[in-house]
Amino acid sequence: MSDMALKQEDVRGEPPVNLWRDAWYRLKQNRMALTSLVIILALAFIAVFGPWLTPYDFLSQDLIARNQPPTWAHPFGTDELGRDVLSRVIYGTRTAFIVAISVTAVATLIGIVLGALAGYFGGLFDRFVMWFTDMTMSVPQLLLVVVINASLKPPLARWMEAQYLETLNPIYRNSIIIDFVLVFGSMALITWPPYARLVRAQVLSVRNRPYVTAARALGLSTPVIIARYIVPNALGPLIVAVSAGLGTAMVLESAFSFLGIGVNPPMPSWGNMIADGLRVWRNYPHLLLAPAMMLALATVAFSFLGDGLNDALNPKGQK
């Protein structure tokens, strides 16, 4: 019994060490990941407090000062309508974050629910879900978004108009809402399959671990077992996927806005700003550079953070 007393000594007094604390410790050692985290937090700050940070309104035009190169008054210059590019980039950050977070949240949620249920119950349900997953992944993303947009936009617009006529609430005349709902919706509907696959694979391996059998031997109900014993133990890799997925969602949003099927002007998005800038980049490169740099910065940061998290959460894979 004396060795037990010893063990007790050296554990007591220390704060409980857990996976997240360990992971955070390892993440701190990774300079790239830490820098990325700082960049992401800075961008998030800009996104959240954008309206208070912008020097100008993102819509206000100054037709006398069009296409100006960067000056002290307009650090990123002005665009072809004389709008302040810095303000627009800041609002673009807002758009990018709103879209990325909502899309990833919805997609992850769909992925967790479908993946966990498919993995846990298996059988016909599993086959059906995986069949549906494969089918969704096999259709080109762009095509799917165009189809979803084209088929959902008219009925949604009609419904909004009907609501407006009924209630006269101006919120229903706001086309930005339609854009966002459609962009979120269609993007979430095409990005969930990888999450579902990942969660399913994890659940398949966790499902047969002894502590799950032990939980069943305690008489715990299936929902409790799935929610408390299986899903939390299956989420490690998902965190990495979500971090990378946020970056991907930003690129996707920009791509769609670039093509004109995402967020529509005058709402600024990095994608539609890049599209606008691309037409005149020989003469006014700053119009392309500003949003493109932001997009690149955000994407690279999320990607490196994802890598860092991967190493931090799976220390065995290192070196």
Add this chain to the structure above:
Amino acid sequence: MAGEKPQEPLLNVRDLSIEVATRNGPARIVDGISLTVDKGETLGVVGESGCGKSLTMLSLLGLLPNKISVIGGSAIFKGRDLLAMPHRELRKVRGGEIGFVFQDPMTSLNPVVRIGQQVMEPLLYHRNMSRAEARKRAGELLKLVGIPGAEERLDNYPHELSGGMRQRVMIAIGLACDPALLIADEPTTALDVTIQAQIVDIVKELRAKLGMSIVWITHDLALIAGLVDRVVVLYAGTVVEDAPVDVLYENPAHPYTRGLLASIPRLKDEGAEKLSSIGGTPPEPGRRPAGCAFAPRCPIARAECERAAPALEPLKGGGPHRVACFAAGEIAEAVA
């Protein structure tokens, strides 16, 4: 220690058979096992790996893995058949009336949940306790199983505890709801020898305090000698011998049991160069011989052993000692 004879046993398993679905059709893993556990009795279930000891116990609680299913028999526990019970009721028995302690404490605790919460889980579910009550009780339970600084340990994660401590936590979880029966599935196999003895001592203490019945599954006959009242020896999915522990050790009547006992190393055997073992391996499920399953490895097998399987019958002179061997009487005489 043993319960009074005439009363109804706490658990009465009759002719339990379990099959696994394989590519070549169903293969029988457990073939008509019958055993009883009296109130307050500790039963040792002994046998080599793969003889069906764990599956027998898992099947009682409906915890068999996929593709393995019970195909016959009954298991009367407190007057109700566990094998025929609706799932909802069975869940109340699990953890509530029958506690289970698993083999490997390193993997049988949820790594992302604090141990306090894991001990509280059955209390919250089966006893409808408030969180505060359950937490208090969890602290008492950890103290009961001899964990130093029990209160503080409630907030530890499993990986902060040693294997022996974790197995104590598992026992605390198994006993949380004062079950009438504790099934321990090789609870010491994954532990150091010194810790094994500690766990056995703790279970003995708890049994004295709480008076529950215990089924202790193991392949280590030596370890449980001082713990159990009676031993059931399984071989290839059948019971080959069932006897009070002292009788079994002094007078093993089945050649397999004798082999098991002989294979326990002893310091006294100075002359012996090699450790004694039983030659061969148990037959695979689905490929069991027509006669006695042990015949191919049996040192005293004879012609009749290959034709028919011997039934489990009381040894000459009656009593609680039962053996499934044609030669049982002769062996018993020879030893005596």
